Amino acid sequence: MSTLEIRDLHVSITTDEVDKEILRGVDLTIRSGETHAIMGPNGSGKSTLAYSIAGHPKYTVTSGSVTLDGEDVLAMSVDERARAGLFLAMQYPIEVPGITVSNFLRTAKTAVDGEAPKLRTWVKEVKEAMGNLRMDPAFAERGVNEGFSGGEKKRHEILQLELLKPRFAILDETDSGLDVDALRIVSEGVNRAQETTGMGVLLITHYTRILRYIRPQFVHVFVDGAIAEQGGPELADQLEDEGYDRFVTAGV
């Protein structure tokens, strides 16, 4: 059983030499096997939370803490966080030309596990995972995200999630830009990974439709850089009916 604990997290970004505070004291605790949905209007800081946990250099943590089973995540480099068991499925995965997907996956797996995977079982595992996500095997020999469509990039993110088996996965608007078939396939991948590994999931989304496939036990409404309200799955249903207006006006 692992715990990812976020305490009073304040995060700023610097643009044109002006600091702007995006996160204003976030508190959140996620345990293995749990699924938390973070919902909120655009610009509320949801993605900032995701990238701050992953350690993107653009974001500066000004106070607060993030710990994984008591270990200080904020003191770790980006790759150390990943090796500690954190995974960020990005909203806009980056293209890295010239590195094949298969080479990338093997290199990442080796880094995360601390040893190279056994060739025969690894090849089989990759093939099977790609099949489950309805990915053409030819993708293995293409450059990382190079020329992938939006939907292909998302499948590739979930492929990595299934293969790297993190302790906690943060899914940053994984549903955006997916048609209903792709949304189902990707969601099944997340559920499969959770069943296999018992990972905790932090699902960041603007809309409720992905919650029909990935059922959260906890729903947090994110407004203006902090959690404004939390509850169970019924809160998501309420948001679907009412939208974010209530929170946005309250914030003004």
Next chain:
Amino acid sequence: MSLLADKTSRPAAPHADSAAAFAPEQSRAERTRSYAVADFPLPTGREEEWRFTPVDRLRALFRDEPTGRCLDWQESLPAGVTITGMSVADWQASGAAAPADRAAVVAAAHSGGVGVLDIPAEACPTEPVKVTLVGDSGDLVHGHLLIRAGHHAKATVVLGHRGRAAYSEVLTVVAGDGADLTVVTLQEWDDTSIHLGQHDVVVGRDASVKHIAVTLGGAVVRLNTNASYAGPGGTFEGYGVYFADAGQHLEHRLFVDHEAPHCRSNVEYKGALQGDGAHTVWVGDVLIRAAAEGTQTYELNRNLLLTDGARADSVPNLEIETGEIAGAGHASATGRFDDEQLFYLQARGIPEAEARRLVVRGFFASVVSRIGVPEVIGHLMAAIDEELGAV
């Protein structure tokens, strides 16, 4: 007009050290080609062909006098492949392409003789021909080499350059009809070395020549590669990989002269730069003459700036005198190292140094995959990793 017949052409007006000498040329074809040193005044650095080059560091290589020095040769020749000598006079009489700048004309005049590497007609050695030239004293050396592949020969020649030297060379590559020749030139000099080269590639009828330049070492390296076609149906591929560190000047100029019909050319050069004062230059000239109908040509240069303080100049030029071509294009781009790519790889657990290596290897991958000589690729990748280790 044939480039081979053009060897003594010169501009109508004599060169004078005045503004008149710098009147912009109307066509790439107008540049002087000659065996006479006097036809090439000392470069000032303002000329089109010298404007990016640190000419002040090259004065000794422009001086019209022999040095009597040579580089140490190490050869590995497959059966049937021979190295012999030829006098400079015989070489000139053979109709080979003439020197095109001051350094080349001096090198050709004072090399003391031409080394001739012959691959017999229809020979297909399975092992590459290897010649490595090594300098140990830093001396000024003039070199002159002719590589001849007979008709329908198929071979790979790897020409290595190492050690300390100020080397000025002319290399002529003549591929007979239907030949399939790959020439790899590796510049792995010590950091103090200087290397100026003029490489002329003559592609025979239906022949295919791949010229690959890999430039990693040397204080100043400048290679001018000129390709021309002796008949229709030929293919020239020019690939290059360079990696400039602090203080290095690495320059590659290409001129593909399409005068025969139905020929193809493809040029792809990729370079990485790191450190203060690292400077690379790539100039890609392509001329499609009126007679060169059905030409297909493309040239591409990409540069990756790994740190601040480095500079990459990239100039593609395309001159077309006929509309009856199959295709012509060029692309050039210089960009900084993308930190988002680094973040993406690190976010998957890959340590920073390894992630950097992957990104740079990925950048070079497209051109490296075209080299097609496994031992050169392995060697090159190891050398690039070593360069990155020095960041």
